[in-house]
Amino acid sequence: MHGLGDIAGSARASDPSQETVFELTDVSVHYGSFRAVRDVNFGVVKNEITALIGPSGCGKSTLLRSLNRMNDLIPGARVEGTVAYHGENLYEDDIDPVEVRRRIGMVFQKPNPFPKSIFDNVAFGPKLQGTPKSELEAIVEDSLRKAALWDEVKDDLKKSGLALSGGQQQRLCIARTIAVEPEVVLMDEPCSALDPIATAKIEELMEGLAEQFTIIIVTHNMQQAARVSHRTAFFSTEVSEVSDTRTGVLVEFDDTAKIFTTPADERTEHYVTGRFG
Numbered sequence: 001m002h003g004l005g006d007i008a009g010s011a012r013a014s015d016p017s018q019e020t021v022f023e024l025t026d027v028s029v030h031y032g033s034f035r036a037v038r039d040v041n042f043g044v045v046k047n048e049i050t051a052l053i054g055p056s057g058c059g060k061s062t063l064l065r066s067l068n069r070m071n072d073l074i075p076g077a078r079v080e081g082t083v084a085y086h087g088e089n090l091y092e093d094d095i096d097p098v099e100v101r102r103r104i105g106m107v108f109q110k111p112n113p114f115p116k117s118i119f120d121n122v123a124f125g126p127k128l129q130g131t132p133k134s135e136l137e138a139i140v141e142d143s144l145r146k147a148a149l150w151d152e153v154k155d156d157l158k159k160s161g162l163a164l165s166g167g168q169q170q171r172l173c174i175a176r177t178i179a180v181e182p183e184v185v186l187m188d189e190p191c192s193a194l195d196p197i198a199t200a201k202i203e204e205l206m207e208g209l210a211e212q213f214t215i216i217i218v219t220h221n222m223q224q225a226a227r228v229s230h231r232t233a234f235f236s237t238e239v240s241e242v243s244d245t246r247t248g249v250l251v252e253f254d255d256t257a258k259i260f261t262t263p264a265d266e267r268t269e270h271y272v273t274g275r276f277g
């Protein structure tokens with residue numbers, strides 16, 4: 001485990017003048033009668049990387065999924081509070097969840113390319129949206145370039161996406177996600193199935209992606225949060241004395257450098273210094 005200074009050394013500075021993309025107000029997520037995470041309040045700034053960290057089970061993935069209505073697909077899942085996206089609550093009746101997921105894309109923990117060619121993986125979303133065939137080649141190349149995969153696959157676009165290495169598959173999934181030009185990319189532990197070299201590549205890539213996209217990443221890896229993100233939300237769990245169930249709570253949200261050097265809450269300090277979790 002690194003010391004505080006080591007981790008914070010590379011934390012990126014945030015720009016307070018930027019536009020807010022998400023504003024979460026008192027967001028709680030339930031699975032049936034179980035409250036997984038409660039009363040979360042924070043904002044996400046455009047073209048920044050926001051990291052969600054905290055011990056296992058504190059609701060990071062649950063909260064991430066509430067940002068593009070992915071929880072709608074889980075039976076019994078229910079979101080309370082307000083998830084405002086450019087000022088509009090994503091859970092209003094007239095909001096189309098399919099359009100939400102186009103604007104707010106997601107990359108999962110395990111690379112999950114379709115059993116199709118590299119080209120077709122990336123072209124899949126644009127084709128569904130009715131993009132003319134003549135434009136697909138340029139979109140595929142541009143997306144693969146942005147995902148730092150083009151040079152490795154440009155002569156093999158007909159090869160199956162499943163034939164790539166794990167790290168390449170994850171970059172293919174990133175290319176597939178950005179091919180439909182979302183504004184936000186949600187990443188749920190995108191490197192946890194990858195080796196350190198593949199992880200470093202994705203981290204490097206994220207910095208470039210943040211110039212065009214707003215990124216929110218769940219990570220178990222604190223060094224990763226410190227290296228790549230501008231702001232960090234630290235979650236923990238509280239145990240109910242009545243029901244003995246655990247609910248996730250947001251302990252602290254701040255500039256990443258602050259979270260890793262001078263956190264306001266003792267629980268954050270214990271976590272980032274490795275004394276907990």
Ligand SMILES: Nc1ncnc2c1ncn2[C@@H]1O[C@H](COP(=O)(O)OP(=O)(O)OP(=O)(O)O)[C@@H](O)[C@H]1O
Binds near residue numbers: 055063220
């Ligand atoms: N589909 C589901 N149905 C019921 N409970 C769920 C579901 N998904 C998650 N949970 C529960 O919600 C709580 C939060 O889980 P979640 O996966 O969001 O946490 P996390 O912080 O992302 O954990 P990890 O770091 O281990 O991935 C846990 O108690 C988990 O068991």
